[in-house]
Structure formats: structure tokens, C-alpha cells
Amino acid sequence: MNQIEFHAMGSRMLAMVDSNSIPAEHLLNQVPVWFEEWENVLSRFRLDSELSRLNRSTGMPVAVSQTLWDVFHGSCAAETWTDGLVRPTVLDALLQAGYDRSFDFMPTSVSMASSAILNLPDLSTAVGWDESTHSLFLPESVHLDFGGMAKGWSAQQAAIRLAEVGPALVDAGGDIAISGIRSDGDAWPVGILDPFHPDRNLATLRLGACGVATSGVDYHRWQQDGQLRHHIIDPRTGMSAETDVLTATIIAADAVRAEAEAKAVVIIGSRSGMERLEADPELAGVLILQNGEILYSHTMENFLWK
Amino acid sequence: MQNKNSHRWLDVQIVIMTLAMTVSLALWNLFASKNQTVTQTQATTPSLSSPQVTIYFGNPAPQAPAITAPSNDTPAISAPSAAPMPVTTTRSSRP
Numbered sequence: 001m002n003q004i005e006f007h008a009m010g011s012r013m014l015a016m017v018d019s020n021s022i023p024a025e026h027l028l029n030q031v032p033v034w035f036e037e038w039e040n041v042l043s044r045f046r047l048d049s050e051l052s053r054l055n056r057s058t059g060m061p062v063a064v065s066q067t068l069w070d071v072f073h074g075s076c077a078a079e080t081w082t083d084g085l086v087r088p089t090v091l092d093a094l095l096q097a098g099y100d101r102s103f104d105f106m107p108t109s110v111s112m113a114s115s116a117i118l119n120l121p122d123l124s125t126a127v128g129w130d131e132s133t134h135s136l137f138l139p140e141s142v143h144l145d146f147g148g149m150a151k152g153w154s155a156q157q158a159a160i161r162l163a164e165v166g167p168a169l170v171d172a173g174g175d176i177a178i179s180g181i182r183s184d185g186d187a188w189p190v191g192i193l194d195p196f197h198p199d200r201n202l203a204t205l206r207l208g209a210c211g212v213a214t215s216g217v218d219y220h221r222w223q224q225d226g227q228l229r230h231h232i233i234d235p236r237t238g239m240s241a242e243t244d245v246l247t248a249t250i251i252a253a254d255a256v257r258a259e260a261e262a263k264a265v266v267i268i269g270s271r272s273g274m275e276r277l278e279a280d281p282e283l284a285g286v287l288i289l290q291n292g293e294i295l296y297s298h299t300m301e302n303f304l305w306k
Numbered sequence: 307m308q309n310k311n312s313h314r315w316l317d318v319q320i321v322i323m324t325l326a327m328t329v330s331l332a333l334w335n336l337f338a339s340k341n342q343t344v345t346q347t348q349a350t351t352p353s354l355s356s357p358q359v360t361i362y363f364g365n366p367a368p369q370a371p372a373i374t375a376p377s378n379d380t381p382a383i384s385a386p387s388a389a390p391m392p393v394t395t396t397r398s399s400r401p
Contacts, residue, residue, distance in 0.1 A: 016394075205396075218398055
């Protein structure tokens with residue numbers, strides 16, 4: 001087993017390959033380089049990133065890199081999967097809520113006056129694109145933040161690349177992509193952090209090829225003029241989602257889908273969230289509620305290590 | 307005539323003494339031999355209290371099993387095997 005840990009995108013990253021070969025070791029050493037490249041494209045906190053330049057270039061078509069193109073279309077898919085609950089046009093709403101810098105540098109309280117941005121446009125209708133020139137067109141009032149989608153996409157992309165040299169797992173700050181079961185035929189054991197006791201796990205998952213992601217309001221939160229805010233924006237209100245879910249952990253076919261579904265479940269709350277999970281056999285999930293209650297979808301039975 | 311009778315009596319005495327000595331020697335010899343045999347038998351029988359030493363070549367000496375007193379806090383049935391240590395943990399994004 002080869003593995004590498006590093007810091008990127010404001011989070012701890014871990015990449016593992018179940019192989020001791022020299023090519024596996026060499027490829028693993030490339031993972032931080034890949035993440036640095038992707039962060040240079042996708043981060044809204046880097047003023048010189050490709051995304052920041054795109055956000056400054058509204059009202060005109062801008063040719064974009066393959067990475068930005070792929071993540072944009074992944075986000076369009078996420079918007080479709082979640083019936084518009086997850087959309088990267090939330091940047092202005094996030095800024096309005098006070099989330100204007102990397103969370104590493106966020107104060108615990110901000111005094112910016114808040115006002116809801118009620119009209120968060122659909123990504124697929126508001127943003128134009130031209131396949132022949134790989135260009136995107138942002139209207140004047142639309143700015144993008146891929147947020148967790150960028151991490152999920154990066155984890156998935158890295159796992160796909162590493163799979164050339166062996167079964168791989170990539171953990172991008174809690175968004176995890178797995179290329180397949182380990183060489184010995186065993187599943188990968190992955191813990192679910194207990195948000196009430198961050199030094200221990202609530203359960204252990206047994207995972208093969210899939211994506212798993214946790215979204216929640218347990219960490220990224222702050223006070224704004226006495227009101228509790230967090231980074232998960234409900235596009236129906238333009239404000240931090242009012243939810244009874246503290247964290248949602250979702251297992252899906254890949255990390256992008258898992259990230260989108262986890263965020264959607266947090267936004268709509270536990271009741272609608274569980275209905276959503278139970279209606280889709282391709283999803284499995286665990287919801288930890290703010291009152292301490294824990295809800296499992298029936299499909300979680302297949303993934304819990306007993 | 308008197309001389310002839312005295313010779314005869316003397317002969318009888320000699321015969322009686324010879325028989326007595328013969329019987330005495332025979333009996334002596336008989337009992338003396340039995341005692342000697344018993345003594346020799348006892349000397350060649352190994353003493354049961356003497357230690358027996360066995361030497362093994364090419365194999366480790368056998369070890370006596372350790373016997374420990376049962377502990378009250380040791381469960382009689384082992385718990386089912388726990389999940390392996392997770393390689394990582396999914397959590398909401400944080401540094």
C-alpha cells in the first residue's frame with residue numbers, strides 16, 4: 001500500500017494506491033501536483049485562478065480549460081440530479097452571507113448586513129456555452145462557485161488516474177472517490193466522523209468502486225449580526241439553509257454525485273431527505289440530525305461494516 | 307566281651323555326631339543362601355524416589371503448560387471481530 005498526504009483546497013488530502021510498485025509510487029507523487037493545477041483553475045479564493053478570471057469576465061464569451069469545462073458540466077448534471085437544489089450560481093449569496101474568504105481565514109463573526117438574494121439563476125439556463133470553442137458566457141449578474149463540487153470532481157479524477165497502477169482511494173477533505181476493491185478482494189474501510197465527538201467515528205463503511213461525501217453545517221459556520229450562518233445556501237431562499245440535518249453522508253456511484261446529493265439532503269432537511277434517499281436505489285445515506293438522532297437509509301445495510 | 311561293647315557305643319556316637327553336624331551344616335547353608343539372594347535383589351532394584359532425567363537431542367525441550375488462575379473480568383466468549391481500522395474518514399469539509 002502506497003499513500004500520500006498533503007494540504008490543498010483548504011483541506012487535508014489523502015491518496016492511496018493498493019500497490020507497492022515503482023510506477024504506483026511515482027504516480028502517487030504526482031497527485032499533489034494535479035491538485036495544485038486544479039486549484040489554480042477552480043478556486044474562487046485565488047484571485048488569479050481561471051474561475052476568478054471567468055467571474056470577472058461577465059458579459060463576454062471566455063474560452064476555458066478542459067478542467068473548468070468538465071467541472072462546469074458536472075455541475076450542470078448535479079443541478080439536474082438535485083432538481084436545482086445544488087447550483088454553482090450561489091457565489092453572490094455566499095458573499096452576501098459573509099463567506100468572502102477561505103474558511104481558514106474566516107472570523108467567527110462578521111458584521112456585514114445580510115439581505116437575501118432571491119433569484120439564484122439556473123446554471124444550465126443562465127450560463128451559455130459553446131462546445132466548438134470550449135467557451136462559457138456568464139451574464140452580468142451571475143458568478144460561479146463550484147465549492148464542494150470541485151473537491152468531489154478532483155477526488156474522482158485523481159482516483160481514475162491512479163487506477164492505472166492499482167486500486168485507489170482519494171480523500172479530498174472528506175469527499176472520497178474509490179476506483180475499486182483492494183487487490184486482496186477486500187473492501188476499503190472508511191469511517192463516518194461523529195460530528196458530536198470529532199475524535200471518533202460513528203460507523204465504518206465497507207466500500208468498493210463508489211463515491212462517498214459528507215456535507216454538513218457542523219463546521220463551516222459563523223455569526224452574522226447575531227444570526228448563525230453556514231456555507232450551504234438554499235437556492236429557494238438565497239440564504240443559509242434552515243435545516244434539522246447536522247451532517248449527511250451519501251454513497252453514490254461517484255464522488256461528484258455523492259457530494260451533490262449530500263448537499264441537497266442538508267438543504268431539504270431530514271424528512272424530505274430520507275424520502276429522497278429511499279426513492280433512489282442508487283443512493284445510500286446516513287443523516288445525523290442536530291438533535292442527535294441518526295437516520296439510515298435501508299440501502300446502508302449493504303455498506304455498514306458489522 | 308566288654309571291649310567289644312564299648313567299641314560299638316563309640317561307633318554309634320560317632321555316627322550321631324556326624325549326622326548332627328551334617329544336618330547343621332545343611333541347614334546353615336540353606337538359610338545362609340536365602341538371605342544372600344534377598345540382599346542382592348534389593349540392591350539391584352532401582353529406587354522409586356530417584357529422579358528420572360530425559361535428554362532430548364535435536365528438539366526443543368518440552369515446556370510445561372502455563373496454568374493461570376481464571377480472571378473474573380475475562381469474558382467466557384470472545385467478542386465478535388470488530389471492523390478494521392478505517393483508512394480514512396468522511397466528514398464535512400474542514401482543514
